[in-house]
Amino acid sequence: MKVLLVEDNQLLGRSVKLGLEELGWIVDLASDGEEGLYLAQNSTYDIFLIDRMLPKLTGIEVIGKMREGGINGAAIIITALGTTSDKISGLEIADDYIVKPFEMGELVARMKAVYRRSIGKSNALIECGNLGINLNEQSVSVNGEKLDLTAKEFDLLESLATRQNHVCSRAELSGLLYSFNGEPESNSLDVLLGRLRKKLQGATVEIVTVRSKGFMLRVE
Secondary structure, rough: OOOEOOOOOOHHHHHHHHHOOOOOOEEEEEHHHHHHHHHHHHHHHHHHHHHOOOOOOOHHHHHHHHHHHOOOOOOEEEEEEOOHHHHHHHHHHOEEEOOOOHHHHHHHHHHHHHHHHHHOHHHEEEEEEEEEEEEEOOEEEEEEEEEOOOHHHHHHHHHHHHOOOOEEEEHHHHHHHHHOOEEOOOOOHHHHHHHHHEEEEEEEEEEEEEEOEEEEEEOO
């Protein structure tokens, strides 16, 4: 996933950029509204994370100019302004609105949710052999028969499937185990992988361990 992050707070910007890159995402960082708008107009992004109060152009202005120019990618406003009226005005132009301070777990969950909504039903099915993953319905099937997965198992499988036959690092996958308050879930990555492997026994895919690198969903 390719993300444009527009944030004038350098420490926060670098921190969010690093956190998203650890998930395997590509992140471009701009420090003011004009730079952010220029990047949005001259490259293609899946998601836009835009601070509301920016130098040169506000986040609202940036998104407005993007929409006027036909750039309709999913946009999330990040801001310290958290009143009801602030949220309403932000949501009138953006797809979501998150108030600082926030935890990375919540931000990532919101990004995935708006991305699923933005891609539409036609692009919401990932197929790996006889394994089908429906992002809109949050469902998984093998030969058309649905599997019973937990939310964390689904997130883990989705991350592996979107990069099938390519390695996902342990750090990247471990990031999925954090709850919205930033605390690790009780289930370790290895436990989740073990459960997921058992549930995928009838599928023509295999979760393989790549020593010293991470894990990969291999299509047989």
